[in-house]
Amino acid sequence: MLNRHHRLALLACTAFVTLAGAAISHAQSITSNETAAAEKQGRVTPLKTLTVRTGEQEGVADTPLASQVTEQELDDNQISSFEDLGRTLEPGVYFNRENGSVNIRGLDGPRVLTLIDGIAIPYLDDGARDADGGIDSFDFSELSTVDIVRGADSSRAGGGALGGAVVLRTLDPEDLIGEGRIWGGIFKFAYDGEDESLGGSAAVAARYDNTAVLFQGGYKKGHERQTGGDNGAYGTGRTEANPADFDQNNVLVKVKQYTDSGHGFTLTGERFDRDEDTDLRHAQTGATYRPGEWDGTEVNKRDRISLNYEFEATDDDALFDAANAVFYWQDLIRESGTHGVRYATPAGDYQRLSEVEDRGFGSAGYVEKGFDAGYFHHTVTLGGDFYINTTTQYSSGKDSCGPGPYPPFSSCNFLHSNQSDMPDVESKRFGIFVQDEIAFGETGFSLTPGLRYDWYEHSPQETAAYSRNPNYNGLPDGQDGDALSPKLLAKHQATDNIELFAQWAMAFRAPTATELYLDYGAPGTYLRLGNPDLKPETSSGVEIGANLGDTDFGGRITGFYNRYRNFIDSVDAPVQDPINYPFGVTQYMNRNRVQISGVELAAHKIFDSGVTLRGSVTYALGKDLDTNERLGSVAPLKGVLAVGYETETWGTELAMIAAKDVSEKSDASFKAPGYGIFDLTGWWKPGQVEGLTMRAGIYNLFDKEYYDAISVRDVTLTSTGPGRAFYSEPGRTFKFSLTQRF
Incomplete structure (x- = not known):
């Protein structure tokens, strides 16, 4: 009701x-x-014909290593989150809710690059206070396509694409305006029982002569994401999710100018805002926090203004065949906090709020030119990007501790607030790449060598907030570095429906400001440190595979092997200080060698009778080659098998999703058991209303208790904490949506 x-x-x-x-x-x-x-x-004046680009893979996603999800597939599968995306459509893609990041092939956080309209969304992490994430600061209803690039390849994507890249493209006017029309629109309404949310979105585009305007907006209001538990007790043993309320809204505005000479310009403004308040009942034991007096808040905000330039040659005399550039300003904020009344020392009103902000401007783009040289046809691409930004972290709060200083082991000594846990960091990033796709006559075979150069610089800045840090001892040193990332891609179009590929590539990631300069803790307690001497991460990987068939019958098979050097991880510091820091010291360090390898398979078949089949299997294994420890960030074996039936007006599908950790050893604190669940979905297009589609689904049909291995990898079960099922995935839930196209 x-x-x-x-x-x-x-x-x-x-x-x-x-x-x-x-x-x-x-x-x-x-x-x-x-x-x-x-x-x-x-x-x-005759109107210029608009070309809908849906289905094309451009820029970073222009590689056989990428797969694409279209707007139609997003709608058909009622996808509104990364969890939905990786459930059945992209089963090798996970979302780690503990650190707010996408996980591809066992890597997440800053090791997976997220781009929206060619602009990188930075991954934020305050290092100690849970204000991390930010890469999901967009609404899926504003998207036209999602490309998933798997594997380490910095030559085109840039620093940070060690695990892969998520390439998002927002709606353009041509996605809504049909051929021969001057306007178009789409309206959506959805209910999701997973968090009891209701939401709506609308996008409208219109054109006059060669100018088009698009307005898109969405709003969603909901509650906590359900678990499979049924214990609603306060404090110890609770298994139901903590009650929560959230509001989410987004606005996207585009003004696009077309020309008859192949040039196009787009001015874009975008805003996303999500605010969630939670009643932290699992921590309300009555000793420190009493029922109803301890709450949490999470905020995720992003604003951007950008100017895009696109060019596609209309004749053979053009200097370039194609060009693309974006100039942008972006501001991303991630907040995490708690507030309430404490009954243990220090008693009274208590509040903490940690904020991380990344604000900057930059540009990215490329030009492309094709030409013949005897037997060979060359397609040369030259491009690059730069980004100048400031990263800021600040923790505010109030309590009854007073000004201090406090004696060792005092409760107030643990409550660091109204300070920064690292200095403000001004950063610069620059990269340039070149690649040449060399086609060998009409053989269908091509080689693409590529090379990228990256340079970065981090400069800590003195601030009053950082000088209040109890460990303050002057500014740490800045850091700069560079790297060359080569690659070699071989492709063979054996037939119209068989594409074979093999790639060797290197990748690179500079340390983040947090990894370099975190300084959290106080004498008499504990210490969480960055490391200004960190080396950048690098990787070298091989990928071999094939794209087979077409939309009616086809598939994909890929095998990969990657090695990483100077892998950055937070570990116990080699030199402990039990006198000043009796509760331990952890610090970011470089692991020497890490290895991740695996295989991915996918297939689909559409029969003339209307029956559809699709399935996929993903498996990966990661370990530290020096210690032989298994990496907990690598997901277990996962398979999807779906059978459906479709007509012109309705369709249905039953999907089975199964996962199993087949490794002999796990270093995770909580090892998720294997599971098998079923989803039943269907859609209907009533003939009485043109453009209307109704969709519905029952997820986890048999209400099974199961766990996401990626999100629980750092969970430790204790006798005083929540029960095991508190960390489980939702039980049986329902989802319903309406889509009206005009």
Whole structure:
């Protein structure tokens, strides 16, 4: 049954869709009348044909190592999060909810690059206070395509793409405006039982002559993400999720100018804001925090303004065949905090809020030119990027401790606040790459050598907030470095439906500001340190595979082997200080050698009868070659098998998802058991309403208790903490959505 807030949200969404649809219909009527009058007077300018790019893979995603999810597939599978994306469509993609990052092939955090319209979304981490993440600061309803690039390849993507890259493209006017039309729109409404959320979004685009405008906005309101537990007790043993409320909204505005000479310009403004408040009942034991008096807050915000330039040659005399560039400003904020009343020392009102911000501007782009040289055809691409930014961390709060200093082992000595745990860090990043795809006549075989040069510089800045840190001893040293990342890609188009590929590539990642300069703790307690002497991570990897078939019958098989040097990890410091820091010292260090290898398979078949089959298997194994420890960040064996039936007006599918940790050893504190769950989904397009699609699904059909190995890898079960099922995935949930295209 819908509560008052849900009913209001539903009414608001319905009213918005109705009014917007009426306004657009009225505008179309006026425009049609004006156009007819203009035609009679002979003063109509022919409109340039818009080319819909959906299905094309561009820039970083222009590689056989990438797979694409289109807007239609996002809608059909009711995808509104990275968890949804990796559930059945991209089973090798995970989302680690503990650190707020995408995991590909056992790597996450800053080792997976996320791009939106060619702009990198930085991964934020405060190092000690849980204000990490930020790469999910967008709404899936604003996307046109999602490309997943698997494997280490910095030559095109740049620093940070050790595990791969998530390449997002937002809606363009041509995605909504059909051929021969001057406007188009899409409206969506969705209910998700996983977090009892209701949401709506709308996108409208219109054009006049060679100028087009797009407006897109979305709003969602919901509650806590469910678990499979049923114990709602306060404190120890709780297995139900903590009650929570969240609000999420986004706005996207684009103004696009087309030309008859192949040039295009797009001015974009985007805002995303998600705010969540949680009643932390699992920590309300009555001793320190009593029921109803301990809450948490999580905030994720991103703003950007960008100018895109695109060029596609209209004749053979052009200097370049294609070009693309983006100039942008971006501000990303991640906050995490707690507040309430303490009953243990220090008693009274208590509040903490940690904020990490990355604000900067930059540019990225490339040019492309093809030419023949005897037997060979060359396609040369030259590109690069730069980014100048400032990273800021600050912890604010209040308590009854007073100004200090405090004696060793005092409770107040653990409560560091109104300070920065690292200096502000001004950073610069620059990269340039060149690659040449060399096609051997008409053989279908090509070689693509590539080379990238990256340079970075981190400069700590003196601030009053950092000088208040109890461990302050002057500014740490800055750091700069560079790297060359070569690659060699071989492709062979054996037939129209068989593409074979093999690639060797190196990748590079500079240490983050947090990894270099974190300084959290106080004498008499513990210490969490960065390391200004960290070396950049590098990798070398081989990938061999094949893309087979077409949309009706096909598949993909890939095997990969990667080695990483100077792998950055937080470990116990080699020299402990039990006198000043009796609770231990941890510090970021470089691991010497790490290895990750695995295999990925996927296949699909659509029968003439309407029956559909699809399946996939992913397996990877990672270990430290010096200690032989298994990496807990590498996901277990996972398989998906789905069978469905489709007609022109309706369809249904039953999918089985199974996972099993087949390794002999795990260094994770909590080893997730294997599982098998089922999802039942369906859709219907009523013929009475053109453009309307209704979708529904039952997820975890048999209400099985299961766990995501990636999100629980750092969980430690204790006798005073929540019960095991507190960390489980949702039980049986329902999802329903309506999509109306105009």
